[in-house]
């Protein structure tokens with residue numbers, strides 16, 4: 001599969017087929033916590049980075065078998081709203097496969113553009129990010145492309161919320177020492193009140209990010225932040241629920257593992273949940289992949305993470 005990956009067990013969306021619309025790694029931000037590594041093409045240029053019709057053909061071929069999925073999610077190794085054809089692809093999915101939830105995970109940087117907002121209005125769920133409103137914290141965490149400004153982003157998110165009829169979760173990634181101080185949290189809370197998402201999702205590092213200095217937050221610190229946002233509805237993103245039994249297993253386990261690790265480093269448990277294979281089979285496959293130099297293992301607080309070498 002060139003443009004699709006997974007399905008993976010998403011923390012938010014259940015069993016989700018990923019659609020990656022930009023080449024690795026094309027994004028308007030270069031977030032310090034990014035699981036995909038450093039952005040190599042830092043841009044705000046909207047373009048047809050991969051052929052729209054090629055993505056639609058691959059989706060049709062995959063979905064023809066009526067796989068058991070909860071969602072089709074635009075995410076992957078960069079910013080999906082940079083792709084000029086995302087609106088056409090969403091329209092195709094909703095017309096042909098209305099039983100699947102269509103979700104877009106976006107960094108929200110382009111939503112001040114009316115055309116970009118319009119392109120994702122057909123989705124069922126949109127999950128934009130907003131990690132900081134203060135210029136200094138925003139620049140430290142998000143390391144944006146030239147011209148991106150957090151105030152303009154917030155205005156775009158406010159407009160999008162007015163136009164979008166689906167479900168909007170706003171994700172805030174907490175980087176301790178940068179955006180967890182009372183002044184920045186107050187700015188974020190004010191922005192959230194203005195935007196009015198259905199829910200705020202607080203996230204923090206649980207796997208290796210692009211910058212080694214970023215540390216995870218303690219559970220108690222996250223709970224304090226959740227309370228700070230009261231009365232807004234806030235969810236601390238947890239671990240995924242186990243994948244339902246009987247879901248189609250990956251035909252080629254190594255290929256499936258590589259497909260997931262290409263997007264993010266993962267623990268054996270992450271892979272187990274995403275792939276639905278036997279633990280012994282997965283462990284043996286990972287061991288042989290490490291031995292052959294295809295992947296490496298890195299030990300962190302949350303456990304051993306596998307990543308592509």
Ligand code: SF4
Pocket residue numbers: 027028029030031033034035036039076077078079107
């Ligand atoms: S976390 Fe998302 S927005 Fe940030 S650099 Fe990675 S892909 Fe881009």
